[in-house]
Amino acid sequence: MISLSSPLRARASSRPATVTGRARRVLCSVPLALTWSYSGILHRVTHWPDVQFERLYGTEWIAMVPSAESLATAAKTLTAANWQPYLEFVPTTVREFMAQFSFARLEALQVAARCPALLADLAETPALTAFVSAHVELRGTTTPRWSEINAVHDRNGIFGVLEWLGLPASRQTLAILRNVVQPNLPRRFLDPLRSMLWEPKALTALQRDSALTDRQLSHYIHALAA
Structure with missing residues (x-):
C-alpha cells in the first residue's frame, strides 16, 4: 500500500516591504x-x-x-x-495694486476683491479707489452696493462709475485724481474734494498742480469752505 505524504505548506514570505528612497516632507500652506x-x-x-x-x-x-x-x-x-x-x-496684479497704499491697504483689497473688473482702471487712477471704497457714505446708502458698481462699470466703463459716485464724468476728473501723490486719501477729504471738482475755479486750481499732496488738498478744501 502506498501512503501519500502530507502536502507541504507553502511558507509566506515574512519579509516586510522595504521603502526605497527617502520620503519627502511636504509642507502644506494654509x-x-x-x-x-x-x-x-x-x-x-x-x-x-x-x-x-x-x-x-x-x-x-x-x-x-x-x-x-x-x-x-x-x-x-x-x-x-x-x-x-x-x-x-x-494674485500678483492685485499685490502690485495694493502696494501703492501704505495706509488704506484693506480698503484697496476689498475693492479689488469685490470689483475685479475695475482693477485696470483703478491701477491708472489709484486715488479713485478711496471713493469706490467709501461709496456707502458718499451715496448715503445703508449697505454696500458692489454688484451695482460692477453693473455700472460693465455698461458705461469708468466714466459711468465716476457719475455713479457723484463725480464729474470727465477726463479732467481722472487727470486731477492721477496727480494725487498718495492715493490713501483721508475719508474726510472725499466729499469736499468731490464738491471742488464741480467748481470751475477750484477745478482750474487743481489742474495747475501736477503733484497734489494731502497738505495741498487740505489747503484747497479750506479755501473752498471759507
Whole structure:
C-alpha cells in the first residue's frame, strides 16, 4: 500500500516591504486671515478671493461690514510682517495694486476683491479707489452696493462709475485724481474734494498742480469752505 505524504505548506514570505528612497516632507500652506483688535473685539479678513470681513462673537466668526474706524485701526495695527504671509495667496496684479497704499491697504483689497473688473482702471487712477471704497457714505446708502458698481462699470466703463459716485464724468476728473501723490486719501477729504471738482475755479486750481499732496488738498478744501 502506498501512503501519500502530507502536502507541504507553502511558507509566506515574512519579509516586510522595504521603502526605497527617502520620503519627502511636504509642507502644506494654509491660507491665512488677517486679524486685529478693535474696541476690544477681534476682527479679521479671510483669505483671497473670499476677502470676508468678520468679527468674533463668542466663539464664532460672524460676517460684517467693516466700519471706517475698524479699518483705520487695522491700518495702524497690521505690520508688513503680518501682511507678508497673507499676500502670498493674492494674485500678483492685485499685490502690485495694493502696494501703492501704505495706509488704506484693506480698503484697496476689498475693492479689488469685490470689483475685479475695475482693477485696470483703478491701477491708472489709484486715488479713485478711496471713493469706490467709501461709496456707502458718499451715496448715503445703508449697505454696500458692489454688484451695482460692477453693473455700472460693465455698461458705461469708468466714466459711468465716476457719475455713479457723484463725480464729474470727465477726463479732467481722472487727470486731477492721477496727480494725487498718495492715493490713501483721508475719508474726510472725499466729499469736499468731490464738491471742488464741480467748481470751475477750484477745478482750474487743481489742474495747475501736477503733484497734489494731502497738505495741498487740505489747503484747497479750506479755501473752498471759507
